[in-house]
């Protein structure tokens with residue numbers, strides 16, 4: 501079966517996976533979704549010989565069948581190589597009461613590397629296959645981690661130009677330094693005076709600006725996306741859910757068919773949606789536990805069926821989750837409504853319109869039962885880092901701590917003893933300033949890079965290669981703009 505893709509909002513022709521990846525977003529503003537889901541067609545026990553790359557091939561080949569086997573294998577080989585500091589790619593660590601799936605051993609120290617180390621390969625191969633000879637301009641909005649991972653992935657890739665927009669005051673010091681020191685002739689980094697939602701809305705607006713797109717085409721450019729609105733980001737994320745299951749099976753931690761839960765620290769709903777897609781493929785997943793920070797719009801949604809962005813936006817110590825408009829929820833609504841495009845379109849219009857909210861149907865609400873929502877305050881996040889470090893000598897970053905805290909509450913509330921995997925999305929070194937508060941009683945030091953050394957001295961965890969000497973690197977990007985001037989900035993950069 502060759503899986504084809506269509507728009508969640510119904511007004512776009514059916515596309516091959518290569519076309520969907522190259523386009524990034526549908527022209528009716530919807531997101532590309534698979535028309536049907538492939539299934540895991542082998543016994544799980546028969547998969548336990550596979551390493552990460554083999555699982556990646558097994559999963560990608562099902563979703564991206566219009567790519568040749570050679571292209572997929574080549575993309576996988578080039579993505580999951582020594583760029584990752586852990587040879588397993590995604591190590592799983594067992595503590596007293598949970599498993600931690602560490603997705604942060606790539607070059608930028610966050611889980612975005614899992615998909616963004618392969619996306620540039622998929623995208624350039626798609627362009628070649630489809631005979632696209634224009635220059636591909638990747639526009640990305642970032643809450644801190646996508647930006648760097650996309651820059652790293654696309655840096656000096658032929659036939660591409662990449663422009664990243666980040667909220668000026670909404671990212672950690674390390675995240676910011678990582679981006680503004682990025683090398684590569686085709687990389688551009690812009691701070692916007694606004695938050696992540698502003699950046700993401702601005703980027704979507706550019707994608708949906710027909711006149712501008714036409715003008716771009718005439719000048720020899722096409723836009724594409726590196727955000728998780730691109731289906732080419734989501735499919736590689738399905739891989740680690742399947743990999744985790746068979747790895748736990750291989751280690752004898754679970755038996756074949758036994759259900760496991762995943763707790764996912766969530767922002768744009770991309771990571772957890774990939775878990776849902778894995779479940780749709782037949783992977784035995786019990787609950788998908790959605791963990792939010794103080795921006796708890798998803799928690800409210802999962803509990804009430806109402807998605808309402810009329811609320812205050814908070815900047816927290818887990819900045820990569822400081823998001824109110826979770827784009828990928830649209831893809832979940834599409835599945836919950838039995839692929840009812842009109843319904844999805846309506847709800848999205850309401851969200852984008854004056855009311856800034858929508859309510860799902862009772863039937864859709866009933867189907868949300870596979871999810872559980874929780875959220876954590878900033879103080880609880882730090883307390884959790886402290887607690888886990890004291891009990892297990894295991895160091896969590898702030899996002900992973902949000903997930904772990906929600907897991908504790910979930911267990912208390914439901915008494916569910918199902919084995920559970922905490923999806924660990926960032927290295928503690930990426931958010932040192934907050935993490936160290938949970939590790940050390942009092943700290944006077946303010947310099948983030950001194951704190952990194954301090955964290956290493958205290959915990960004995962080696963400082964990851966990519967952030968060593970980050971403070972010594974020259975700043976190469978200093979552009980800044982108002983949130984409603986993003987289009988002008990793009991024009992300026994491309995000289996049109």
Ligand SMILES: *Cc1c(COP(=O)(O)O)cnc(C)c1O
Pocket residue numbers: 610611612645646728765766767768769770771772820821899925926
């Ligand atoms: C992006 C990110 C998240 C949120 O992931 P989504 O796919 O947007 O839900 C969580 N933690 C970290 C560290 C991230 O970078």
